[in-house]
Amino acid sequence: MGRERQIQKNEETRKAIIDAAVSIGLEEGFEELSIRKITDRLGYSAGIVYHYFKDKQEILDTIHNTTSMEMMDVVDACVREDRSFAENTKVVFKMLSEISIYEPEMFKLILLNRYSPNNESIQTWLKMIRHCVEIGINSGELRDVDSEIVSYIMLNSFLVAQMIIAEKDDIDEKMIEHVFDTELDIILNGLLNKEE
Numbered sequence: 001m002g003r004e005r006q007i008q009k010n011e012e013t014r015k016a017i018i019d020a021a022v023s024i025g026l027e028e029g030f031e032e033l034s035i036r037k038i039t040d041r042l043g044y045s046a047g048i049v050y051h052y053f054k055d056k057q058e059i060l061d062t063i064h065n066t067t068s069m070e071m072m073d074v075v076d077a078c079v080r081e082d083r084s085f086a087e088n089t090k091v092v093f094k095m096l097s098e099i100s101i102y103e104p105e106m107f108k109l110i111l112l113n114r115y116s117p118n119n120e121s122i123q124t125w126l127k128m129i130r131h132c133v134e135i136g137i138n139s140g141e142l143r144d145v146d147s148e149i150v151s152y153i154m155l156n157s158f159l160v161a162q163m164i165i166a167e168k169d170d171i172d173e174k175m176i177e178h179v180f181d182t183e184l185d186i187i188l189n190g191l192l193n194k195e196e
Helices: 002-029 034-044 046-053 056-078 085-102 104-110 118-137 147-167 172-192
Strands: none
Touching: 002 034, 002 046, 002 104, 034 046, 034 104, 034 172, 056 085, 056 118, 085 104, 085 118, 085 147, 085 172, 118 147, 147 172
């Protein structure tokens, strides 16, 4: 029973460190995150933090991986089999756009991979997009295209559009909607099977 309690305590401490790091990152930006800020927030010694994580980068990687998987689950739940490729694409891109606007630090962490050299999450996003493209091709909704190349183009197009939005200081909901609709129109007009 003592061992189980110790395992639980270790998990709770590790989670507290991650939660504090996320809070600091969202408040100040993840580039401002430091072990000192985490220890100050939690009232822990640096030794405790270093017992669970070798350095700040490991904390950032853990946040990146965990948050990416959580986001992937949310996105996956939004994609529905009874919707067309275009409808699913619009729902997913809209949701990710809202994250980029309302939680820009999380967007930088998850999709721009700004604070973590870990490339696995981008590969996971590309795999998900490629799967959706292949479903669209197989159903006849999309032209017969190279799904791998198209998934890269779609993700890059989305990321560039979000970077444009992020650069604007005076952007409003109407402008965001316009950028979003333009991006989606360009992607879908190149992919959708046109009736002769």
